[in-house]
Every structure is written in C-alpha cells, then in structure tokens.
Amino acid sequence: MSDSREPVGIGSTPLSIDDIVSVARHGAPVLLTEEAALAVKGMRVRMLAGLDVDGPPVYGLTTGVGDLYDVSVAPEHVSSAQLKMLKSHACGVGEPYPPEVMRAMILLIVRAMAQGRSGVGLGLVETLVAMLNRGVTPWSPGRGSVGYLIGTAHIGLVTAGLGRAYFEGELLPGAEAMRRAGLPVLELGPREGHALISGTYEVTAMAALAVHDARLLTAAADIAAAMSLEALRGNDRAFDPRVQQARPHPGQAATAANLRALLDGSAIVAAHRHHRLQDPLSLRCAPQVHGSVRDALDYAERTVTIEANSVTDNPLFSVAGDELTAHTGGNGHGAPVAMALDVLAIAVTHLLNISERRTDRLTNAHFSELPAFLAAPGGEDSGFMIPQYVAASLAAEARALAQPASVHNIPTSAMQEDHVSMGVPAGWQARQAVEYAQQGLGIEILAAAQGLEHHGTLRPGAGTGAAYRAVRERVAALEEDREMYPDLAAARELVADGSLVAAVEAVVGGLAR
CATH class of the missing domain: 1.10.275.10 (Fumarase/aspartase (N-terminal domain))
Structure with a gap:
C-alpha cells in the first residue's frame, strides 16, 4: 500500500x-x-x-x-x-x-x-x-x-x-x-x-507480521552481502545472469539481480576484479542462499494470505435454497500456517548464519586483508571483536529456534483434539528468529561499513554507497573503542524499520524482496 x-x-x-x-x-x-x-x-x-x-x-x-x-x-x-x-x-x-x-x-x-x-x-x-x-x-x-x-x-x-x-x-x-x-x-x-x-486468527496474525518482516530482511541481507563483498575485495563474476540461467530458481535470479544493481559502478570491485579467482561461499553463494530464503518466503506468504482470507470457524453455516446447514469441520486446525512458520524460521536462520560467516571473515585478519577486528592499529583496541561474538550467539540461538514446532503434537481435550498444530509456539519461534536475524544483519552492515573505510578514495557501488551513507547517518566510524551496544541497537533499527532498504532504493530503484 x-x-x-x-x-x-x-x-x-x-x-x-x-x-x-x-x-x-x-x-x-x-x-x-x-x-x-x-x-x-x-x-x-x-x-x-x-x-x-x-x-x-x-x-x-x-x-x-x-x-x-x-x-x-x-x-x-x-x-x-x-x-x-x-x-x-x-x-x-x-x-x-x-x-x-x-x-x-x-x-x-x-x-x-x-x-x-x-x-x-x-x-x-x-x-x-x-x-x-x-x-x-x-x-x-x-x-x-x-x-x-x-x-x-x-x-x-x-x-x-x-x-x-x-x-x-x-x-x-x-x-x-x-x-x-x-x-x-x-x-x-x-x-x-x-x-x-x-478460528486460526492467533497464529495467522503472528505469521502475517513475521512474513512481512522476513521479506524486508531479504533485501537488507543482499545489501549487507554487497557491502561485505566490497570490503573484502571480492568480485561479482558469480552474479552473472548466465550463471543464474543455468539454475533458474526464481529467488536466486532475483538475488543476483539485486547484487548487480547494488554493486553497479563500484570502483572497488573494478579495482579488485582479478584479486581472487573465486570468493568464499558466503560471498559467492549469496544468490543461492538468499534466493532459497526468497523461495521459501514465497510459500509462506502464499499460505498466510490464503489463510487470512479464509473462514476457519467451526461450524460453518451455508444456505442452499431454504435449507440452512451447519458444517462441522476442521478448518480451525492451524497446520498450514504452523508449517509455514516453521519454514520461515528455518529460512531467516539461514540468512543469519551466512551473515555471521561474512561478519567473521570481515573481522578475521587471517582472511580479510583488513586490520584485525577492524580496529585501530596498536593492539589496545578490540574493535569489532565482540560484535562478532554477539552474531555467533544469535546464530546459535536461531538454530535452536529453527527446530520445527509443528511436529510436536500433544493431544488435548481428553483426546478429542488429538492432533494440534502448535502454531502459536511456531509463531513465537519465527518471530524471535526474525529479530535475531535483524540484529545479526545489523552487525554485518556495521562491520562492512567499517571495512569500506579502508578503501581510501575508491568509490563503492551505487547501492552500497547509499547504504554506507545511511549507516553513517546513525553510527559514526569506529576510530577507537567505545561502548558499542548503542551502535548495535541503531544498526538493528536501521534494518528492522526499513530505513536501510529505503535509502538504497531511493538510489537504485526497487529491490526484489
């Protein structure tokens, strides 16, 4: 709307x-x-x-x-x-x-x-x-x-x-x-x-909000991946449309298109095009992983939209001619939405997992070719050492939340309701997984922006440049250690409220969600 x-x-x-x-x-x-x-x-x-x-x-x-x-x-x-x-x-x-x-x-x-x-x-x-x-x-x-x-x-x-x-x-x-x-x-x-x-109003309410937030996460994840790729001197060869045509999953193609738009005009990518023949999977396979999340969310969104417009009451009444019929049925069983929520929790956990891997690579001087933990030289500053710990902790918790709730059926009502959906537990798990992914991606975006500080006058891409500016409007570059919990909160809000995606789309146009 x-x-x-x-x-x-x-x-x-x-x-x-x-x-x-x-x-x-x-x-x-x-x-x-x-x-x-x-x-x-x-x-x-x-x-x-x-x-x-x-x-x-x-x-x-x-x-x-x-x-x-x-x-x-x-x-x-x-x-x-x-x-x-x-x-x-x-x-x-x-x-x-x-x-x-x-x-x-x-x-x-x-x-x-x-x-x-x-x-x-x-x-x-x-x-x-x-x-x-x-x-x-x-x-x-x-x-x-x-x-x-x-x-x-x-x-x-x-x-x-x-x-x-x-x-x-x-x-x-x-x-x-x-x-x-x-x-x-x-x-x-x-x-x-x-x-x-x-009816299934309770579980569907949780699901509709979670699907909306997860959709926004996919665009934010593409932005984070593109920023990290630039900071880590990666290349964009893996995003070539001809690669995607050979494996035409819709989400994969949409993700690769986003990444190409975000990196368009990047002097950083151009300068390092032959720096590595092949990037690590967390960079090179963003289309495959983020794209799989998009395809899973297509299923979840379709299911939740059908449910939101259904009648899940019991009984249902219908009239044929002059005859009123009360139909006793099972539309109140929340299985369709519960399963969709389980899939959603798994999907956003994948976004968080791959994001945490990129954050680790940004902060690990053994692989990043950047200062250790993106900190100032001299050894007295820890830089982004501990935010990566935070991302790792959130990823671990999200993996637990990604265990399906809908399969844990416990009979109720003296065995009359002997197979229940566990849709609300699934809803809480999905909601929490989304929140963890918002924070984990916020941490990656902060670390990637810090990494871009080390590329001197080389210009980032149109989309990544807009993202960098949006980050710096809320969080200053880390020149020496400071209390970082306000920075992490600001970064999560930037992802969760849509500001990051909006700032980028103002420059590159609409991104696939």
Missing part, C-alpha cells in the same frame, strides 16, 4: 499482508462494506430462525465444545454459555502479546466473520471494527496456546466489558477502556463467543 493510513476495506476484496501490517502497526482505519454487513445480517437471521430444540445438535451452539461436544446446552443457557466459553479459554500465561499482534487478530476475525459463514450478529463485527478504529487493544498473555483460543478469548472478554485492554497508552479494565473510547459493551448472543475463539 502506498499510504500506511489508507483505509482497509473489509468486503469482497482480499486482505493482503501489507493491509494487515498497515492496520496492526500503523493504525490504518478499517471500513466494513455494505456488502459484508448484508452477508453477516442475512446469515444471522437464517441461523436464529433455524434453531430448533428438536433439530440436530449444532457444535458450540446447542452443545459444549471440545470433548463436551455431545453434551446438550439448554435453550435458555445458549447465550450465557458463550460468555463462559470466553472466560474458560482466557487462561494464557507468560509475556503478553505485543499490541500489534492483538490488532492483527481482531482484523482477521473481522475478515472471517464478514464473509457471513459464522452466524454472528452484525453488532459484534461492528464493535470489533470500532475497537480497531478507536484504539482499544485487548491485552492477552502470549503463551499456552497449542494453535488458537487464548488471545482471541481475551479479545472476546473486552467486547463484553471484561478482561483488560490498552487505550491511549494505558492498560485498563476492559469495561473502562470501552467506556473511554465511547463504545458500548455487548451481551453476547448465540454463537458469538464460540465464533471468536474457534
């Missing part, structure tokens, strides 16, 4: 990952279309009319949930059971979800309900939209979910005036947050509590 504050419509147009980020992080307003409102109202009328005490049971509506699927709920208790579901499921532990994740969850709930398959009232959907637009963000612990249920239950509590929520930077009781925002609390009716908790 061209403007992060541009309204996001909820109707027939699919949500993109950029839409989700725009609402979750930047507060873009959400608009419910008339088409969506009519779909919600129409199905609500049909569902309520179809409720019959003598009719077939409807899971989660006239029965309990989980292993209580065969326990009937008396008609007079149908509404009160909905609130009890939210209370019983709001039992997370540990650190809270970041507000951006909770906002993404709400948006995804709205998108699913707006398709008119859940049987909820329009008032619930409109309340969720108003919470997004007026800045009421439910609070929820972030641990304890095997794939869904917990974060969404806390969202539901706030709609009913319970739980807790942030409003204007303050954490308040849910009823007070709603009051200050000018929103009435709801008395949840049939189906509405269960519909809030039975």
Whole structure:
C-alpha cells in the first residue's frame, strides 16, 4: 500500500499482508462494506430462525465444545454459555502479546466473520471494527496456546466489558477502556463467543507480521552481502545472469539481480576484479542462499494470505435454497500456517548464519586483508571483536529456534483434539528468529561499513554507497573503542524499520524482496 493510513476495506476484496501490517502497526482505519454487513445480517437471521430444540445438535451452539461436544446446552443457557466459553479459554500465561499482534487478530476475525459463514450478529463485527478504529487493544498473555483460543478469548472478554485492554497508552479494565473510547459493551448472543475463539486468527496474525518482516530482511541481507563483498575485495563474476540461467530458481535470479544493481559502478570491485579467482561461499553463494530464503518466503506468504482470507470457524453455516446447514469441520486446525512458520524460521536462520560467516571473515585478519577486528592499529583496541561474538550467539540461538514446532503434537481435550498444530509456539519461534536475524544483519552492515573505510578514495557501488551513507547517518566510524551496544541497537533499527532498504532504493530503484 502506498499510504500506511489508507483505509482497509473489509468486503469482497482480499486482505493482503501489507493491509494487515498497515492496520496492526500503523493504525490504518478499517471500513466494513455494505456488502459484508448484508452477508453477516442475512446469515444471522437464517441461523436464529433455524434453531430448533428438536433439530440436530449444532457444535458450540446447542452443545459444549471440545470433548463436551455431545453434551446438550439448554435453550435458555445458549447465550450465557458463550460468555463462559470466553472466560474458560482466557487462561494464557507468560509475556503478553505485543499490541500489534492483538490488532492483527481482531482484523482477521473481522475478515472471517464478514464473509457471513459464522452466524454472528452484525453488532459484534461492528464493535470489533470500532475497537480497531478507536484504539482499544485487548491485552492477552502470549503463551499456552497449542494453535488458537487464548488471545482471541481475551479479545472476546473486552467486547463484553471484561478482561483488560490498552487505550491511549494505558492498560485498563476492559469495561473502562470501552467506556473511554465511547463504545458500548455487548451481551453476547448465540454463537458469538464460540465464533471468536474457534478460528486460526492467533497464529495467522503472528505469521502475517513475521512474513512481512522476513521479506524486508531479504533485501537488507543482499545489501549487507554487497557491502561485505566490497570490503573484502571480492568480485561479482558469480552474479552473472548466465550463471543464474543455468539454475533458474526464481529467488536466486532475483538475488543476483539485486547484487548487480547494488554493486553497479563500484570502483572497488573494478579495482579488485582479478584479486581472487573465486570468493568464499558466503560471498559467492549469496544468490543461492538468499534466493532459497526468497523461495521459501514465497510459500509462506502464499499460505498466510490464503489463510487470512479464509473462514476457519467451526461450524460453518451455508444456505442452499431454504435449507440452512451447519458444517462441522476442521478448518480451525492451524497446520498450514504452523508449517509455514516453521519454514520461515528455518529460512531467516539461514540468512543469519551466512551473515555471521561474512561478519567473521570481515573481522578475521587471517582472511580479510583488513586490520584485525577492524580496529585501530596498536593492539589496545578490540574493535569489532565482540560484535562478532554477539552474531555467533544469535546464530546459535536461531538454530535452536529453527527446530520445527509443528511436529510436536500433544493431544488435548481428553483426546478429542488429538492432533494440534502448535502454531502459536511456531509463531513465537519465527518471530524471535526474525529479530535475531535483524540484529545479526545489523552487525554485518556495521562491520562492512567499517571495512569500506579502508578503501581510501575508491568509490563503492551505487547501492552500497547509499547504504554506507545511511549507516553513517546513525553510527559514526569506529576510530577507537567505545561502548558499542548503542551502535548495535541503531544498526538493528536501521534494518528492522526499513530505513536501510529505503535509502538504497531511493538510489537504485526497487529491490526484489
């Protein structure tokens, strides 16, 4: 999207990952279309009319949930059971979800309900939209979910005036947050509590944000690799299009094209074109490794986009002629997104691993042909010795996070839910792996910029020169030892907030993500 504050419509147009980020992080307003409102109202009328005490049971509506699927709920208790579901499921532990994740969850709930398959009232959907637009963000612990249920239950509590929520930077009781925002609390009716908790909104919210951040990392990784190649007197022969055509993986070709654009016009590369016949793999194989990450992210993004626009409720309602059918199914199983998150964690760990290898080569005078640890001569300064340790530590942790979570199925609900997705654990692992990769690439970029200080008047490439200037706007060259943790934090922010990529793209045009 061209403007992060541009309204996001909820109707027939699919949500993109950029839409989700725009609402979750930047507060873009959400608009419910008339088409969506009519779909919600129409199905609500049909569902309520179809409720019959003598009719077939409807899971989660006239029965309990989980292993209580065969326990009937008396008609007079149908509404009160909905609130009890939210209370019983709001039992997370540990650190809270970041507000951006909770906002993404709400948006995804709205998108699913707006398709008119859940049987909820329009008032619930409109309340969720108003919470997004007026800045009421439910609070929820972030641990304890095997794939869904917990974060969404806390969202539901706030709609009913319970739980807790942030409003204007303050954490308040849910009823007070709603009051200050000018929103009435709801008395949840049939189906509405269960519909809030039975989809894959929790894991998909984490996945959408992680995919967005990982996409940005791929461009930053290409910039880091190009800067390191120049600092280490490498050559660009391995990026020749004819090499890529012989092995036409899309990500590989896109990465090589990025590297050629970044290094275009580099006097440093030109001066050292015959310095080495062949560079080490961490430089020469950037297209193959970074490209594999791009291809993996294509799969993850495709999966998450489909999920964000799906109805993952259970049951789903449909109407054929005059007949209303409640479909009990398994769309709430988070396996597709959980596996995509595991792949994402593996992919960004590869970016961090190869980046750390380049950082080690930049700081290792036995290979770099640069001053030891990029430090001032004399032996009293350690230079970039310890930042490389930091990168190594983060890479080790990321390798642990890259162990798939989705395969660790533990039965729940008295064996009724005997294969769960572990999507939320996979989401936390992917999110942490992305953060480590942001910092590791930031360290490489700092070290590469320091390496470029030793090339005198030789001009870097168009893209690498822009990247160098962006780094120096935030972090001065290291002339003697100083406290480096502020430098590392600034470098991570440069990668994470997109500033580095934006500065380069202003010079060389759009880079493949």
